[in-house]
Amino acid sequence: MVVIGEGKENQTQPDRAANYPKIHYIDPNIRLFGRGQTYFRWLNFGRLVKRIEDLAKAEKCTSILVVFPDEFYMNAAYKVSKKLNLPFYTWFHNTYLDNREGLLKTVAKRLQPRFFDHARTNFVMSDGMNNYYKKAYPNLSFTTLTHGF
Numbered sequence: 001m002v003v004i005g006e007g008k009e010n011q012t013q014p015d016r017a018a019n020y021p022k023i024h025y026i027d028p029n030i031r032l033f034g035r036g037q038t039y040f041r042w043l044n045f046g047r048l049v050k051r052i053e054d055l056a057k058a059e060k061c062t063s064i065l066v067v068f069p070d071e072f073y074m075n076a077a078y079k080v081s082k083k084l085n086l087p088f089y090t091w092f093h094n095t096y097l098d099n100r101e102g103l104l105k106t107v108a109k110r111l112q113p114r115f116f117d118h119a120r121t122n123f124v125m126s127d128g129m130n131n132y133y134k135k136a137y138p139n140l141s142f143t144t145l146t147h148g149f
Contacts, residue, residue: 002059004052006073026051028072041072048076049083056080063087065123069094071111078115090115091123091145095132116140 007025028048030040041048056064064086066077074090081088096115097108116122116137123145124130130144 002055002061004055024055045072045076048073049079052076052080053083056084056086061086063089065089065091067091067093068096068115071096071107074115075111078111078118081118087120088118089121089123090119091125092129092133093125093147095129098136 001021003021003023005023005025006027006029007023008027009025026048028041028044030043055061061084064077064081066074066089068074068090078088080086097105097112100108117140120141122133122140122142124133124142125145125147127144130142133140133142
């Protein structure tokens, strides 16, 4: 298992058991006045995709599981999955399209169907989400995978 998280790329690893996977940190944020600017990170989207692709190749990944509550990372993982022809799995901790408004809803209308259709299985956080999604999207596969903590 290869774990990728947001953080400073050279940050120290937390104390972990020897059999736990190393966490590869990627920081796509653009810093202005010392603060990371979330909306500007889309300017680094190509860099993020390339970094994930390089890690997937180096670690010989055989599939990709991406956690949502963030379309930025889900979209990057989706792109890598398509490019490397790797099985793709989503894990939704909350709803996406159904929870957005304005411009973000317009983006979600474009991205969510891609994620859902490309995923071999769309994992969801609870049986309630599973029931909701199965009713809303009866032709897709959803599986409850409760929180990992």
